[in-house]
Amino acid sequence: MTTVQRIKEVEDEMTKTQKNKATSYHLGQLKAKLAKLRRELIAPSSGGGGGAGVGFDVARTGIASVGFVGFPSVGKSTLMSKLTGTHSEVSEIDFTTLTTVPGTVKVHGAPIQILDLPGIIEGANDGRGRGKQVIAVARTCNLIFIVLDVLKPLGDKAIIERELEGFGIRLNKKPPAITCRKKEKGGINIVNTVPLTNIDHDEIKAILSEYRINNADIAIRQPGATADDLVDVIEGNRVYIPALYVLNKIDAISIEELDLLYKIPYSVPISSKEWLNVDELIESMWEALDLVRVYTKPRGLAPDYSQPVVLRRGKCSIEDFCNNIHKEIAKQMKYAVVWGASAKHSRGQKVGTDHILEDEDVVHISKK
Numbered sequence: 001m002t003t004v005q006r007i008k009e010v011e012d013e014m015t016k017t018q019k020n021k022a023t024s025y026h027l028g029q030l031k032a033k034l035a036k037l038r039r040e041l042i043a044p045s046s047g048g049g050g051g052a053g054v055g056f057d058v059a060r061t062g063i064a065s066v067g068f069v070g071f072p073s074v075g076k077s078t079l080m081s082k083l084t085g086t087h088s089e090v091s092e093i094d095f096t097t098l099t100t101v102p103g104t105v106k107v108h109g110a111p112i113q114i115l116d117l118p119g120i121i122e123g124a125n126d127g128r129g130r131g132k133q134v135i136a137v138a139r140t141c142n143l144i145f146i147v148l149d150v151l152k153p154l155g156d157k158a159i160i161e162r163e164l165e166g167f168g169i170r171l172n173k174k175p176p177a178i179t180c181r182k183k184e185k186g187g188i189n190i191v192n193t194v195p196l197t198n199i200d201h202d203e204i205k206a207i208l209s210e211y212r213i214n215n216a217d218i219a220i221r222q223p224g225a226t227a228d229d230l231v232d233v234i235e236g237n238r239v240y241i242p243a244l245y246v247l248n249k250i251d252a253i254s255i256e257e258l259d260l261l262y263k264i265p266y267s268v269p270i271s272s273k274e275w276l277n278v279d280e281l282i283e284s285m286w287e288a289l290d291l292v293r294v295y296t297k298p299r300g301l302a303p304d305y306s307q308p309v310v311l312r313r314g315k316c317s318i319e320d321f322c323n324n325i326h327k328e329i330a331k332q333m334k335y336a337v338v339w340g341a342s343a344k345h346s347r348g349q350k351v352g353t354d355h356i357l358e359d360e361d362v363v364h365i366s367k368k
């Protein structure tokens with residue numbers, strides 16, 4: 001039996017099994033089994049390869065990258081070409097784009113790399129079409145645009161989500177607040193600081209046993225934690241990426257239909273062909289990327305607002321700021337003065353290299 005057939009078998013078994021106290025253990029086992037089978041599918045050893053193929057992995061430029069994922073002919077290349085000014089072939093024929101096509105768009109002074117990708121189809125991560133390579137590129141992006149054609153069934157959204165999830169990508173989600181600390185002995189010890197509403201001890205034990213973990217401290221701080229969350233923590237190779245649903249081709253629908261589309265979370269309805277509502281999409285993209293712009297202020301001069309140093313959230317200390325300008329600056333720095341949201345007071349705060357900056361802060365570096 002192939003891995004895909006075994007996955008199907010486990011999934012069928014899960015659908016047949018009603019969730020209740022008596023079946024918890026069995027369901028836990030099935031969920032862990034499923035995750036292990038999916039891992040086989042992602043791993044390069046399964047044939048077909050899990051990494052990005054030749055021509056799919058492009059040089060990364062800019063401060064962050066946005067990957068376009070969607071079914072064929074939803075308008076990915078139309079959007080990317082117009083957004084970046086880079087040519088990417090457009091046609092009404094499916095699978096026009098055959099490889100990654102990179103372009104750049106500047107938003108609020110920050111160069112953002114846009115990756116137009118080939119269309120994917122259902123079953124992509126089982127190796128159908130170029131889906132695996134496409135999703136492998138998406139896994140490395142800072143933001144994913146899931147592009148949908150509003151004239152096609154909305155069920156396509158769930159299909160794309162499933163394909164990405166099957167590849168270990170978690171969309172618009174934080175890593176679960178669960179820890180699993182393995183020990184030499186002492187058995188399984190479960191501590192929860194929140195009530196366990198979606199998982200019980202039987203399910204936890206079944207999952208751990210499936211992974212041959214016999215001694216461990218499990219701490220659950222995640223409200224509503226599920227068996228899948230625990231499996232994700234144990235598997236460990238998950239990536240948590242923000243996503244926006246780009247609902248394209250709204251030029252072809254009525255206002256009433258458009259109102260319904262606005263109810264979908266994380267979505268932005270646009271028309272790439274007629275260039276409708278693209279400003280909102282760019283603003284949503286900027287917010288989702290969560291970048292930090294920092295302006296430099298030379299001694300005695302006004303801050304330079306024309307060229308911000310753009311940093312990523314989580315990597316935006318004074319040290320990161322210095323390294324972004326020049327390797328040596330952090331070493332030469334005596335202290336820095338910061339104005340803006342991260343500063344304690346408006347007249348400027350004297351700080352050291354580990355101070356964390358906020359978007360639109362102004363910084364002066366005083367050298368030794």
Ligand SMILES: Nc1nc2c(ncn2[C@@H]2O[C@H](COP(=O)(O)OP(=O)(O)OP(=O)(O)O)[C@@H](O)[C@H]2O)c(=O)[nH]1
Binds near residue numbers: 076078093094249273
């Ligand atoms: N009505 C309408 N048609 C659009 C829009 N955007 C793209 N199209 C049309 O949709 C078709 C497919 O566009 P592409 O940009 O090639 O789509 P794609 O998603 O890149 O397709 P693949 O590369 O084959 O996956 C073309 O005929 C476009 O002119 C839009 O906003 N409105």
Ligand SMILES: [K+]
Binds near residue numbers: 074
């Ligand atoms: K096309």
Ligand SMILES: [Mg+2]
Binds near residue numbers: 077090116118
């Ligand atoms: Mg295309």
